Amino acid sequence: MKHCSRRQLLKTTLFSTALFAVPSPLLAATRPALKIPPLFEVQRGKPIFLNMQNTQTSLVSGKRTEVWGFNGSYLGPTIKIKKDDFAKLNWKNNLPQFVAINIQGLQASGELIGGVGKNLQKGETWAPIIPINQASATCWYHACTLANSAYQTYRGLVGLWLIEDKESAKLGLPQKYGVDDIPLILQDMQLNSDGAQLFQQNQGAFLGERLLVNGQEAPYFNVPRGLVRLRILNASLSRTYELRFEDERAFTLIAQDLGFLPQGKTLNVIKVAPSERVELLVDLNDGDNVSLIVGKKRDFIDNIRYFFGSEGELVDNTVLELRPDGLAGAFAQKEQTWQFVTDAPSLLSAKVQQERAFHVDVTNATINRNRFDPRRLDVSAKLGSVERWTLTASAAVGFALRGAKFIVESINGKALEESEIGWKDSVLINGTVTILVKFDNTSSNNYPFTFGASDLMLADKGCMGLMLVQ
Structure with a gap:
């Protein structure tokens, strides 16, 4: 029998205790299989029902707990729709508090997106019909309720919204949802x-x-x-x-x-x-x-x-x-160069009609020393115009805008190569970021667009602003 010192025994005991205490996913053999959110493919005229409600799930293996979600599931279904189709939405709020919903990245008017201007009270429904006019994209929907978006999103009011166009279907990319x-x-x-x-x-x-x-x-x-x-x-x-x-x-x-x-x-x-x-x-x-x-x-x-x-x-x-x-694919893809058609780089040569600078103070949750005020209009932009925004922050933080789109022009003074430029609505500010914003959708005083921290904890504290496009 091998003898060990008291110190060795203590170390062995602590390690054994740690081994049993560690969550099972840390041990590769016990990992759970990935769940794939259900896919809802929109056919022309087919309504999309999204019921916000309490439900239950197991966030940790074997332990059921109450969460929020859509249609009885934690998180929402993945909505897949084609360009030039119509999204016939039917939102219903079956939760105990009012909720506002944002479809981040969707290019539509403020009246159709809703956002902070459209609170759904308990039991209320809303059925906008939204034309889809944008190219292939991965968008997402989530709670954007003023001062409560972080909590409601955290509880499970999140889902993906995929847009496809004719060009993207011909690219030879993996397209089997939940497979490749x-x-x-x-x-x-x-x-x-x-x-x-x-x-x-x-x-x-x-x-x-x-x-x-x-x-x-x-x-x-x-x-x-x-x-x-x-x-x-x-x-x-x-x-x-x-x-x-x-x-x-x-x-x-x-x-x-x-x-x-x-x-x-x-x-x-x-x-x-x-x-x-x-x-x-x-x-x-x-x-x-x-x-x-x-x-x-x-x-x-x-x-x-x-x-x-x-x-x-x-x-x-x-x-x-x-x-x-299974067997390896017939053609190795290692040397393939992927080329895509996008008009995003053309914005570099567009006429800039307005320049603005925004500084995000992460500590105080302000933009240009102001907190959100629903009575104050922070940006008034002309429909179809292009603006240059210079973004800085007191610490690294995400930034997003709704209802418009942009390209990143430069990061910390270094211009991006044209091959790196694509349409965006969210970006990390870590230093100085210059973006060119394109305003293709209208908003109103009743249904404004917003911009500001994509950190929803900061947004709820007022690190955001109102944007009117007419």
Whole structure:
């Protein structure tokens, strides 16, 4: 029998205790299978019913808890609609408090989007009919209720909204939803021992210690070998994610927010701020399982350390473990250069009719030293015009606008290459960002557009402004 010292015994006991205490998703063999939000494909004239209501789900394995969602499920269905179709929406609020809803990225008038100007009271319905006039994009819908958007979004009022056009269908990209075209909704949360959500309205930034993807922690997904498309939405309240594969493999960024880039960009790491969406292509023809992660790769000891205390850090930094299955694809995609048609770079040569500067004070939740005031108009823009906005912030923070779109012109004084320029509605401010904003949709005093922090904790404290386009 081997003898050990008291110190060795104590270390062994602590390690064993830690092993049993660590959440099961940290152990790869016990990961849950990724849930795919149900797909609702819109046919012309087919209504889209979205009922906001209480429901139950298991955010932690084996523990049912009350959450919010749509149509009886945590999170909403993925709405898929084609350009030139009509979205015949039917919102209904079955929750105990009033809710305003935003479809982030949708290019339509303020009266049709609703936003902060349209509160649905308990039991109320609203049925706008929205023409879809924009190119292929990954949008999303979520609560935008004044001073309460963070809580309501956190509870589960989130869903994806995909737009397709004739051109995107011919590109040869992975298009089998939930097979090789995989939606990933990222949320960080605080959970109690019963698996229920914890939230404090009056705190600063919200940085949960548990990372959920489509409502599950550190899931896996079986994918066919070949090219896989990941549609990633940062639906977290405050956290910006730095994403990479654990083996540092390259991937191709093909789209951001409101459409394709002119050319796919090969990367090993990408940052995604709240409200941003990115579409990534990864080649899984060769090799074994691989995980998409946040931050740096960790070993088991790192996971133990983070579990026992690193405030604001994720207990498990795994986004998704991809498990390729079957035979390799007939054609390797490694050397392919992806080219896309977009008019976004043409905005660089457009006449700029107005220049504005906005400074976000993260500590005081202000923009240009002002907090949100529903009686104050912050931006009045002319329909069809282009403006240059210079964005700065006291600390790195996400920024978003509704009802309009923009391209990023420069970051910290460095102009973007034309091949990097695509249509966006959300961006990370980390230094100085210059954007060119295009106003193609009208808003009114009753149904204004808004702009400001995409960190919903800051937005609820007043870090936003009103925008009128006429």
